[in-house]
Amino acid sequence: MSDQTSCACPKCTCAVSDNAIERDGELYCSQACATGHADGSEGCGHNCSCGK
Numbered sequence: 454m455s456d457q458t459s460c461a462c463p464k465c466t467c468a469v470s471d472n473a474i475e476r477d478g479e480l481y482c483s484q485a486c487a488t489g490h491a492d493g494s495e496g497c498g499h500n501c502s503c504g505k
């Protein structure tokens with residue numbers, strides 16, 4: 454289990470909550486972050502540009 458409170462995406466500061474996506478034991482605020490923005494997305498849908 455993890456007690457992480459913010460997204461594990463390096464540039465993302467979004468809080469993770471009940472709907473967090475877990476990947477490799479870390480919590481992410483969105484699917485885009487969980488995949489490391491492999492889809493080329495620039496953000497996570499929470500008004501940050503963590504994928505740039």
Ligand SMILES: [Zn+2]
Nearest residue numbers: 465467497501
């Ligand atoms: Zn974010």
Ligand SMILES: [Zn+2]
Nearest residue numbers: 462465486503
């Ligand atoms: Zn991200």
